Amino acid sequence: xxxxxxxxxxxxxxxxxxxxxxxxxxxxxxxxxxxxxxxxxxxxxxxxxxxxxxxxxxxxxxxxxxxxxxxxxxxxxxxxxxxxxxxxxxxxxxxxxxxxxxxxxxxxxxxxxxxxxxxxxxxxxxxxxxxxxxxxxxxxxxxxxxxxxxxxxxxxxxxxxxxxxxxxxxxxxxxxxxxxxxxxxxxxxxxxxxxxxxxxxxxxxxxxxxxxxxxxxxxxxxxxxx
Numbered sequence: 001x002x003x004x005x006x007x008x009x010x011x012x013x014x015x016x017x018x019x020x021x022x023x024x025x026x027x028x029x030x031x032x033x034x035x036x037x038x039x040x041x042x043x044x045x046x047x048x049x050x051x052x053x054x055x056x057x058x059x060x061x062x063x064x065x066x067x068x069x070x071x072x073x074x075x076x077x078x079x080x081x082x083x084x085x086x087x088x089x090x091x092x093x094x095x096x097x098x099x100x101x102x103x104x105x106x107x108x109x110x111x112x113x114x115x116x117x118x119x120x121x122x123x124x125x126x127x128x129x130x131x132x133x134x135x136x137x138x139x140x141x142x143x144x145x146x147x148x149x150x151x152x153x154x155x156x157x158x159x160x161x162x163x164x165x166x167x168x169x170x171x172x173x174x175x176x177x178x179x180x181x182x183x184x185x186x187x188x189x190x191x192x193x194x195x196x197x198x199x200x201x202x203x204x205x206x207x208x209x210x211x212x213x214x215x216x217x218x219x220x221x222x223x224x225x226x
Contacts, residue, residue, distance in 0.1 A: 007128060014142050020186070020215050022146055023125065023153035024223035030121045034114050035064045043073040051113040052077045053084050058112035085109075126156045130163035133171050143174065148182030150222040186212060186219050 009029060013022035038057075042048035057065065065074045088105050092098035132139040149157065157175055164171035192209035217224065 020218040021150040031118050034117050039068045039070040039073050053080050055111040055113040056081045061114040126160040127163045134164045134167045148179045154179045186215050
């Protein structure tokens with residue numbers, strides 16, 4: 001089968017039983033790899049520098065780059081990016097032009113070359129998951145083994161369901177059933193956590209409900225930074 005990307009991360013993350021969203025784990029790995037590239041080989045690569053000059057970094061990815069080992073690499077990229085941003089700093093001629101300038105300044109700091117690169121990779125992963133479902137019986141069993149996904153990744157899997165070909169309708173049904181089952185599992189644990197604060201049930205063993213808020217965060221918003 002001709003996959004667009006390596007399937008190694010999918011096969012590594014999907015079997016994990018303590019994982020509320022394997023695609024969040026894949027995204028974290030991809031993101032760390034891309035950040036590392038922008039601290040090393042991408043610093044002097046022409047196309048990468050053009051991307052940095054045009055889009056820059058969001059605050060989150062700037063902080064990740066700053067926490068890395070190459071302060072000089074980050075500084076070199078920021079120097080040329082600041083030259084681009086500086087073009088928006090000339091004094092506006094009047095209030096109307098000031099409003100236009102303000103919008104341009106705000107839009108210039110809302111783009112990120114790393115965000116876009118990571119998202120491009122993830123789009124290929126969503127497609128590959130569907131292709132694997134179509135082509136491999138073992139993967140269909142592996143998908144059934146998961147605990148579902150965060151809502152963003154679930155939605156993206158649905159958007160790319162057509163790549164499951166003749167199994168697309170079946171694939172969508174499996175995704176939906178798996179997502180609802182595990183969403184309700186976390187919701188039930190969260191209710192148990194809430195009930196434990198009632199004096200009538202105080203001291204009861206929380207079991208899996210003790211970390212339900214953390215897992216709720218993942219199910220609704222994704223894994224995030226932690």
